[in-house]
Amino acid sequence: MQKLRGFVSDEEILTLDEKYCSHGDTVHYSQNPKVFRGCSGNFMFDTEDIPYLDLQMWYASCNLGYKNKRVSDAVVEQINTLPQIASRFLYDYKVLLSQKIAVACEKRFEKKGRVHFNVGGAQAVEDALKLVRNFTGKNLLFAFMGGYHGRTIGVSGVTSSFRYREHYGHFGDRAHFVPYPYCFRCHYGKQCESCNFYCVKQFEKNFENEYHSFYDRATKKSEYVAFIAEPVQGTGGYIVPPKGYFRELKRVLDKFGILLVVDEIQMGFYRTGKLWSIEHFGVTPDIITFGKSLTNGMNPLGGLWAKEEMINPQIWPSGRTHSTYSSNPIGTRAGYEVMSIFEEKEEFFEREIKRKGEKFLDGLKQLKLKYKKIGNVDGLGLALRIECCEDDGFTPNKKLCDEILEEGLRGHLTYKNQRCGIVLNNGGYYKNVITLVPSVVISDEEIDMALILLDQLFARFS
Numbered sequence: 001m002q003k004l005r006g007f008v009s010d011e012e013i014l015t016l017d018e019k020y021c022s023h024g025d026t027v028h029y030s031q032n033p034k035v036f037r038g039c040s041g042n043f044m045f046d047t048e049d050i051p052y053l054d055l056q057m058w059y060a061s062c063n064l065g066y067k068n069k070r071v072s073d074a075v076v077e078q079i080n081t082l083p084q085i086a087s088r089f090l091y092d093y094k095v096l097l098s099q100k101i102a103v104a105c106e107k108r109f110e111k112k113g114r115v116h117f118n119v120g121g122a123q124a125v126e127d128a129l130k131l132v133r134n135f136t137g138k139n140l141l142f143a144f145m146g147g148y149h150g151r152t153i154g155v156s157g158v159t160s161s162f163r164y165r166e167h168y169g170h171f172g173d174r175a176h177f178v179p180y181p182y183c184f185r186c187h188y189g190k191q192c193e194s195c196n197f198y199c200v201k202q203f204e205k206n207f208e209n210e211y212h213s214f215y216d217r218a219t220k221k222s223e224y225v226a227f228i229a230e231p232v233q234g235t236g237g238y239i240v241p242p243k244g245y246f247r248e249l250k251r252v253l254d255k256f257g258i259l260l261v262v263d264e265i266q267m268g269f270y271r272t273g274k275l276w277s278i279e280h281f282g283v284t285p286d287i288i289t290f291g292k293s294l295t296n297g298m299n300p301l302g303g304l305w306a307k308e309e310m311i312n313p314q315i316w317p318s319g320r321t322h323s324t325y326s327s328n329p330i331g332t333r334a335g336y337e338v339m340s341i342f343e344e345k346e347e348f349f350e351r352e353i354k355r356k357g358e359k360f361l362d363g364l365k366q367l368k369l370k371y372k373k374i375g376n377v378d379g380l381g382l383a384l385r386i387e388c389c390e391d392d393g394f395t396p397n398k399k400l401c402d403e404i405l406e407e408g409l410r411g412h413l414t415y416k417n418q419r420c421g422i423v424l425n426n427g428g429y430y431k432n433v434i435t436l437v438p439s440v441v442i443s444d445e446e447i448d449m450a451l452i453l454l455d456q457l458f459a460r461f462s
Helices: 010-020 069-079 092-109 121-136 198-205 245-255 277-281 329-344 346-370 398-408 444-460
Strands: 038-040 043-045 051-054 113-118 140-144 176-178 224-229 259-263 287-290 302-307 374-380 383-388 413-415 418-423 425-427 433-436
Touching (some): 051 444, 092 302, 113 121, 224 245, 245 277, 329 346, 398 425, 398 433, 418 444
Parallel strands (some): 051 418
Antiparallel strands (some): 038 043, 374 383
16 A cells, blocks of 8 residues: 655654653543544545544544635635734634624524634633623633533633543632433433423522522522533533423523523534534523634634623723634634535535434444444434443443544454544543544445444444
8 A cells, every 4th residue: 555654654753752742632542542644535544545434523623524625725825815914903804704603693593793713612612701700790600510611721610520620729610510411321310201301400499599509589699600511512422412401401591690601612513413503402592602613623713602792892892802813814714614615505514414414323223223332322413422331231331432442543444345444532421432523524425334334343342
């Protein structure tokens, strides 16, 4: 096979990485980090040009696939026109992209609002926290168990995993974490079909009297002023809530004057078949944070949309928050092209992502029937999950999940007599969930290929 970019061998890269690179990122979650040399469409390629079907797409950052021509061409055009400009000045695509996002939100939620950019998802959530504090004068939030919003210091306080905080001292602004409706492993041991949103009722009980510590019924003021939520949990394991859950939760939030901040960083830009995943659940957020696939992975850019009353210039004047690279021209140009692609074929994307997601999920259900170690499969659009379990179909099996991910990266699977691999990611409360995040332009044949390769993997470890 032809070797790709072989001027430095894989062995040399691994040796230099071991000597010079921090292990503080996630590369060394794996004992044997994989070296890739190329990418195209839905595939990554290693040094030997072996194709790896990518079902994690840079943690949902490349919804339109790798090297999408329209987005790449737009970036090249921007590089050749205005690649650099200080963020204190105006230029066309910052304003035009803001307009696209604000108009899209007004169309969906019938609310006017404005857009504020930063350089990534965690930074967008940081700005959302600032916006909430600026608007309410208070700092305490609710968040979900299993929720992930980033790892900067401020955002670590609203990300549920204690692992991300324990080495960095006391977090006085840590959120109060509420059980997410993870029905396969219900926090309260209830059955989804008959519980009548028991978890929401338990949350509402916190506001019954002042001694439950959240709310003063005499003044009608809450100590907690916002709830930050992923409508479909990402790192928590691609968990889809039951229909009606968010309507019930929003009823409680509205009753006690609590804002809803929706994190769409993983699930936005048609991952679930809608521009925003919250659209599936029939509620209107006060703030939306976004990032990742806004630029199809071509440049770090994130941001937020907020209702006009929270972000108008009288409430949120110049300089309330700022970053040198916020609204950078390459990122906003890529984002404009991504939004344009989705706008031009909105009905097509909604219809096809729903159809493809159902096709993929049907295949996963067949795998579940075949293998006892698959405890749960679920999905919404092309955000899908496989929960690895022991033979009882329930006890979490992290070891199996790890083995399957590592085996997929060896490049020793076969499809149509060709050697290949598969790129997967794990998540979940017990790190036993294979999270499937293919591009939204994945073909039917590639879905069939994915199911065949997953079948091979589970067969090897059964």
